[in-house]
Amino acid sequence: MKTIALVYYSGSGATHDMAEAVAQGAKTQPDIQVIRYRISGEDIQNGRFNDPDLFASLQHADAILFGSPTYMGGPAAQFKAFADASSESWSEQGWRNKLAAGFTVGGSQGGEQDSTLNYLLILAMQHGMLWVGMDMPSGYHDKRINPMGRQLGASGHTPEGALSEADLKTASHLGQRVATLLLSQFAAEKSPVAEIA
Numbered sequence: 001m002k003t004i005a006l007v008y009y010s011g012s013g014a015t016h017d018m019a020e021a022v023a024q025g026a027k028t029q030p031d032i033q034v035i036r037y038r039i040s041g042e043d044i045q046n047g048r049f050n051d052p053d054l055f056a057s058l059q060h061a062d063a064i065l066f067g068s069p070t071y072m073g074g075p076a077a078q079f080k081a082f083a084d085a086s087s088e089s090w091s092e093q094g095w096r097n098k099l100a101a102g103f104t105v106g107g108s109q110g111g112e113q114d115s116t117l118n119y120l121l122i123l124a125m126q127h128g129m130l131w132v133g134m135d136m137p138s139g140y141h142d143k144r145i146n147p148m149g150r151q152l153g154a155s156g157h158t159p160e161g162a163l164s165e166a167d168l169k170t171a172s173h174l175g176q177r178v179a180t181l182l183l184s185q186f187a188a189e190k191s192p193v194a195e196i197a
């Protein structure tokens, strides 16, 4: 059994819908369990995210997928508070070689979702994780997904307050891709950080 953890913030529910689509895609594969953690403002006290149980369970996940709405051209502050708190795992590189991926939602089609995905990628790199992007270039497939052609991760937008079917399919595909990779021979062995001679 492989475990995929989804850690995300969602203010009005669109990023939550993306997370559910990611989970649905992941669950199409056998022997995959998905754990979901929706960050809430109450987890943040005096500006600091505090949930030791979450970090303990993330330690056992095989993949961690990060999700945040795009707020003011980047991740929401609530997500960033979680990311800052993850620095305790950073010092030990505790998430090294886990798979990682990201998803985001903006109100506009071109609402700087790339900037949020870039941040999620950098967070994964800080932790020594292995980033999984999209493998569906827009216009070169017949599945009507990834309409924005973003290869860095799954993104959507909510012009009428809701995501399109194509955006949800994109998220679902990303979940399926991570699950497939986890089950494949390419999943990295988790080995301790080598000592420098």
Ligand SMILES: Cc1cc2nc3c(=O)[nH]c(=O)nc-3n(C[C@H](O)[C@H](O)[C@H](O)COP(=O)(O)O)c2cc1C
Pocket: 009, 010, 011, 012, 013, 014, 015, 016, 068, 069, 070, 071, 072, 073, 074, 105, 106, 107, 108, 109, 110, 111, 112, 113, 157, 158
């Ligand atoms: C404080 C704030 C800042 C926002 N900034 C952006 C932005 O930079 N780009 C964008 O496309 N949408 C922006 N939006 C719109 C949200 O990204 C959009 O409503 C999204 O669907 C929210 O996701 P959620 O329902 O998961 O909270 C912003 C919304 C809020 C509340």
